[in-house]
Amino acid sequence: MAVNYKAEWPMSLGAARDTLEAKQPDIDNGLDVPDPSRYYSPEFMRLEWQKLWPRVWLLAGVGSDIPEEGDYFTFAVGAEEFVLVRQADRGVRAFYNVCPHRGNRVVLNEQGSVARFTCAFHGWQFGCNGKLERITDEATFNPKLVAHKPGLTEVRCESLGGILFINMDPNAAPLAQAIGLPPGYIENYEIDKMHVVHQVRSEWQANWKTGVDAFYETYHLPWVHPQTQGVMEDFSQYDLYPNGASRMIVPICVKSHRVADQETVEPYLQFMLKEGGIDPGSFAGSAREVRRAIQVSKRARARSVGLTHYDKFTDGQLTDSWATGVFPNVQMGMHPEGVFIMRFLPHATDPETFYYDTMILYRYIDDPNYTVPAWMGLPAGIDVTGQTRPNVIHVPVGQKPNLGDVLDQDSELLPVQQKGIRSRAFRGPLWSEQEQRVRHFHKELDRYINGQK
Numbered sequence: 001m002a003v004n005y006k007a008e009w010p011m012s013l014g015a016a017r018d019t020l021e022a023k024q025p026d027i028d029n030g031l032d033v034p035d036p037s038r039y040y041s042p043e044f045m046r047l048e049w050q051k052l053w054p055r056v057w058l059l060a061g062v063g064s065d066i067p068e069e070g071d072y073f074t075f076a077v078g079a080e081e082f083v084l085v086r087q088a089d090r091g092v093r094a095f096y097n098v099c100p101h102r103g104n105r106v107v108l109n110e111q112g113s114v115a116r117f118t119c120a121f122h123g124w125q126f127g128c129n130g131k132l133e134r135i136t137d138e139a140t141f142n143p144k145l146v147a148h149k150p151g152l153t154e155v156r157c158e159s160l161g162g163i164l165f166i167n168m169d170p171n172a173a174p175l176a177q178a179i180g181l182p183p184g185y186i187e188n189y190e191i192d193k194m195h196v197v198h199q200v201r202s203e204w205q206a207n208w209k210t211g212v213d214a215f216y217e218t219y220h221l222p223w224v225h226p227q228t229q230g231v232m233e234d235f236s237q238y239d240l241y242p243n244g245a246s247r248m249i250v251p252i253c254v255k256s257h258r259v260a261d262q263e264t265v266e267p268y269l270q271f272m273l274k275e276g277g278i279d280p281g282s283f284a285g286s287a288r289e290v291r292r293a294i295q296v297s298k299r300a301r302a303r304s305v306g307l308t309h310y311d312k313f314t315d316g317q318l319t320d321s322w323a324t325g326v327f328p329n330v331q332m333g334m335h336p337e338g339v340f341i342m343r344f345l346p347h348a349t350d351p352e353t354f355y356y357d358t359m360i361l362y363r364y365i366d367d368p369n370y371t372v373p374a375w376m377g378l379p380a381g382i383d384v385t386g387q388t389r390p391n392v393i394h395v396p397v398g399q400k401p402n403l404g405d406v407l408d409q410d411s412e413l414l415p416v417q418q419k420g421i422r423s424r425a426f427r428g429p430l431w432s433e434q435e436q437r438v439r440h441f442h443k444e445l446d447r448y449i450n451g452q453k
């Protein structure tokens with residue numbers, strides 16, 4: 001082992017201790033190499049269903065999708081499905097999407113708006129508050145059987161900065177406490193003022209954790225996504241927070257340290273300048289000066305359009321990607337202009353299939369250059385004003401998800417890696433310090449599986 005493996009590694013952006021950008025203290029997660037069966041065995045999947053999923057806060061969706069009373073959307077994870085519905089008091093409540101009569105799904109589509117829910121099987125009706133309102137032919141039931149007025153079964157639902165989470169465990173800690181991120185971290189982005197402008201749920205032939213792992217590090221960037229070297233540093237600042245949460249700050253609008261020429265402003269960086277509100281033709285600086293120039297320009301642009309919440313962001317936050325992991329199955333690419341939420345949703349029965357569910361949230365500003373970063377793969381020509389909520393695009397196994405070059409490259413990689421993980425020759429992952437978020441995530445997972453949490 002090289003003695004200097006940490007000293008040689010410029011892993012801190014050097015932000016002051018009291019800012020949200022500050023490098024977090026090291027957490028020693030040891031050097032254990034987990035058994036690879038966690039990535040494919042039905043037994044491990046069963047343990048996750050017993051000990052993990054029913055006990056953690058799960059990102060169900062965003063509040064701006066259901067602005068009015070009676071607006072709802074469904075959220076499925078494995079074999080369970082929930083319906084989240086806006087209440088008369090502006091709050092949101094969540095219920096299992098299961099009719100108490102004979103178990104039919106009460107809601108059959110992914111989103112909609114109702115005055116009450118009506119089960120399609122025998123027409124039982126429930127209010128948006130989940131209460132039973134009407135039993136068809138009630139006189140034909142022995143009153144003792146329905147004396148408890150069976151309504152929809154509620155689960156906990158809490159919001160953090162405009163994002164809605166549910167928890168099946170009545171004894172779980174409140175969301176703000178469980179999430180592990182410092183106060184303001186999520187809230188500063190004012191996600192409640194953003195809208196989902198694109199959502200794709202693609203099916204990948206890999207375990208959901210193979211998915212999480214791949215998106216928790218930038219170690220693979222030069223190999224899987226070599227095109228990013230012109231606009232991104234792949235040595236990220238990695239930060240570990242309590243309860244399995246973590247972050248990597250990926251400096252953007254810079255060339256990777258691996259690129260010899262750090263002076264020439266090539267078309268990729270010119271494109272970044274334009275998005276940052278700078279005319280590339282009149283930019284006289286070198287490639288090293290692009291990131292700083294864009295930060296200055298974006299701050300001025302925010303002021304000119306009245307976006308006062310930019311005052312809460314560090315300069316780095318205006319250009320870099322703060323890829324933020326929320327245990328167990330979420331990563332959010334946080335940017336002032338928009339947020340990219342990715343959820344790694346387990347398949348109901350197959351440990352080697354997951355759904356990669358991605359949402360692009362954008363805050364509409366009437367300026368064609370004010371847009372989300374290109375790596376998010378926002379298709380051209382779609383309505384970004386927030387006037388229409390796009391349908392979820394479902395992409396079956398084996399089809400290219402069309403998530404943009406970078407994410408499509410990941411979709412090709414993962415099923416191949418999953419095959420190798422299954423080999424009897426594979427002894428378990430050997431995680432570097434660049435993969436410390438992956439280890440941190442698995443350590444927290446182990447605490448649930450081993451009954452320590």
Ligand code: FES
Nearest residue numbers: 099101102119122
């Ligand atoms: S199953 Fe819903 S009304 Fe019968």
Ligand SMILES: [Fe+2]
Nearest residue numbers: 214224225410
């Ligand atoms: Fe990737």
